Amino acid sequence: MGLQPMLSAHGLKGRVTLEFQVPVNEERIEQDIQTIATFTETPGNGASRPTFSKSWRAARDYIVKELESAGCKWKVDACGNLHARPNAIAWDSSTWVSGSHIDSVPNGGNFDGVVGCVAPLEVFRAAKEDQKVVPLELITWAEEEGTTFSLGMLGSRAWTGSLSRDQLASLRNAQGQNYLDAGAQHGVVPDKIGVDKIKPTSIIGLIEVHVEQGPGLWNDKKPAGIVNAIAGRRQYSCVITGVANHAGSTSMRDRRDALAGMSEILLEFEKLAEHLGHRTVITIGQLFPKPNAINVINGEVTFTVDFRTPVTEVLPAGDKGIHKIVEDVCAHRHLIYALDVTESLPAIEMDARVCNRLAKAADKIGLKQIPQTISGALHDAAILAPLVPTAMLFVPSRDGISHNSDEFSRIEDIAAATEILAEAVRDRRIE
Amino acid sequence: MGLQPMLSAHGLKGRVTLEFQVPVNEERIEQDIQTIATFTETPGNGASRPTFSKSWRAARDYIVKELESAGCKWKVDACGNLHARPNAIAWDSSTWVSGSHIDSVPNGGNFDGVVGCVAPLEVFRAAKEDQKVVPLELITWAEEEGTTFSLGMLGSRAWTGSLSRDQLASLRNAQGQNYLDAGAQHGVVPDKIGVDKIKPTSIIGLIEVHVEQGPGLWNDKKPAGIVNAIAGRRQYSCVITGVANHAGSTSMRDRRDALAGMSEILLEFEKLAEHLGHRTVITIGQLFPKPNAINVINGEVTFTVDFRTPVTEVLPAGDKGIHKIVEDVCAHRHLIYALDVTESLPAIEMDARVCNRLAKAADKIGLKQIPQTISGALHDAAILAPLVPTAMLFVPSRDGISHNSDEFSRIEDIAAATEILAEAVRDRRIE
Secondary structure (H helix, E strand, O other), X not given: OOOOOOOOOOOOOOHHHHHOOOOOOHHHHHHHHHHHHHOOOOOOOOEOOOOOOHHHHHHHHHHHHHHHHOOEEEEEOOOOOEEEEEOOOOOOOOEEEEEEEOOOOOOEOOOOOHHHHHHHHHHHHHHHHOOOOOOEEEEEEOOOOOOOOOOOOHHHHHHOOOOOHHHHHOOEOOOOOEHHHHHHHHOOOHHHOOOOOOOHHHEEEEEEEEEOOOOHHHHOOOOOEEEEEEOEEEEEEEEEEOOOEEOOOOOHHHOOOHHHHHHHHHHHHHHHHHHHOOOOEEEOOOEEEEOOOOOEEOOEEEEEEEEEEOOOOHHHHHXXXXXXXXXXXXXXXXXXXXXXXXXXXXXXXXXXXXXXXXXXXXXXXXXXXXXXXXXXXXXXXXXXXXXXXXXXXXXXXXXXXXXXXXXXXXXXXXXXXXXXXXXXXXXXXXX | OOOOOOOOOOOOOOHHHHHOOOXXXXXXXXXXXXXXXXXXXXXXXXXXXXXXXXXXXXXXXXXXXXXXXOOEEEEEOOOOOEEEEEOOOOOOOOEEEEEEEOOOOOOEOOOOXXXXXXXXXXXXXXXXXXXXXXXXXXXXXXXXXXXXXXXXXXXXXXXXXXXXXXXXXXXXXXXXXXXXXXXXXXXXXXXXXXXXXXXXXXXXXXXXXXXXXXXHHHHOOOOOEEEEEEOEEEEEEEEEEOOOEEOOOOOHHHOOOHHHHHHHHXXXXXXXXXXXXXXXXXXXXXXXXXXXXXXXEOOEEEEEEEEEEOOOOHHHHHHHHHHHHHHHHHHHOOOEEEEEEEEEEOOEEOOHHHHHHHHHHHHHOOXXXXXXXXXXXXXXXXXXXXXXXXXXXXXXXXXXXXXXXXXOOOHHHHHHHHHHHHHHOOOOOOO
């Protein structure tokens, strides 16, 4: 990736020096991202940084070194999350919190999570250059993606008390080590889990910077977006049973084709998502047809449904619609089905005051009318939101591509988000 | 399976003795089918008789033993096909031919192929009891299914000269043996392949009895059907490429979902098949979505298309329709595709004189207005049809189930087909 020219599509030229005192430095941000990108188990083939792996630790060590240079103290909590504050700010005083994660999916991108750690790091460095102290704590959460220990947002869940020591002990990585054993040499202290945890009153608010992982901002040519809700999610497992039969000798009217049933359901789901509105999405992502042979009608298809909406009230309506579509399609095609909910998470509204503060901060640095948006993906912010005032700031993802080595965000956009963050956490006021 | 009562749904009571002199014996037919069913590599889990396996040879040996008892001589040709005639009929005199196969798909049914070998065998036995000699040759073709050596109808293709010794040498079974080596101990003589082959002028006509493998006759409560055409087939491989992306953060309008594209194509194929008529069928049987994960939109789907129609003229129209559907769906969904034809076989009309003779034979034994039908599946008859006057006689398959251990046909229906065959091959007249 090359350093982007300051004269961007968004007309940001000169903004950094004219509007904002803290000199956010794009070259440092790019250096951080390029360096962390080198810490991967799959060089040349994207970021592969499983939590507690050597490459993951190398990335954390790099951030720690930069934090120390920026005049910060740091510690790792009993759950494995890295915390850092300016030396001048006591651990028990109240601050803003900003952070994200450095673990990745296999062969993932160089921006997912990393951007949200680099942004507060750069705020510390810029503030130091400006001889200011910002009331900010950086947290790098352990295991957000869920691909190392089969469950996402482990670090934030454990630190907020929604995962017990026993539960962590039951989660194992590909090497068969559980979370506690694998994390021991990286700061995890099993005996203190449930004790060393969040004190919500000491947190003014949480602002997580993250790449959008969708094409909305990129397509609309917006430099950033303020997330006002994280979508709720229901996931289902569905098995449709028809009759496997000869593809040549079974007439169209005599078929009970399970794959045709799934196909009709998928197209009906598309219409349902449009009908429900509010950026509702419904996806059939995984499917296993049987017998899956060129000359046989599929007698069975097992598939997953992933349904998300940022409006909690839409969840039951969508659930009803999904059930009705599966029932109706199977009825008229003479198929049998079993549809089970495998996960149900409510939608989470972000804190209006924090969103407003981010809008004002953007306005102040010359980025007018930053759009509000929703996050379809889950993040550590969703775990913290019920406990502390929370919002997120999205950076555009080129063509919306993420969880892919082609993932890309412009350094200038990351710098803009960093400036908004710096402006927002400049003092302890929330409004 | 139990012996079916003679008073059937088709009102056949008394037909055997009243209308037909040769006493076709249902108990012998049932005994044949039950015995051959025991020759399987997967007892209790369907018929598994790969060509040249021990179980396949045991089935052939059983048929040979029965043929000898029925006063027949037999031989195996250089390609591995079993031939048998009454002792009184010279090998070089002209006869009718009837036969099918005893190899099976893995975990297949007990009727597919076997019925077409047992029917002419029973004609020989019945004729002997009746002290008659019928001008008939039985052929049990080697390797019809294509699951042993990855290509179907090998025995008939080789005997009719459309597969060379070199081609047979290149086809290998699961044990790595080629057709010639594996067949050596069962009668295959590599040096004589291409020499020991069909002499069309010595064959009056071919009648293959086979289970329907579709539900048409069973649903319409017909005891048999005369096949007047074997469907032509085009097969395709198609790859649709969209963009793999996050199922939560990519809005419905921003998606380029390859699976949604395939689903729409499948439903359009259903409409196209109805529009083309003539019992045209189009099937998407095999598909491989990528990355096939619950929370990711599929960026690529590779799938097969199997298109069959009994009317040769419909093949180019269907081909055009298939291309247009794939093109149109991909265009409006912003997907890229590659569609390649992997097989193209013309439709094959059966010989009208042989069909007529079968209809008259059915009429004579009291089965009025046997329906004419088409075969969607390919059979050895399709290989012989360009060379000799050919037709097929279908026996109803319960619920159309085939290539499945649940495959079932009524013994009384098999006996009825055997009687029609016996009547048709009673003398050397074709009209």
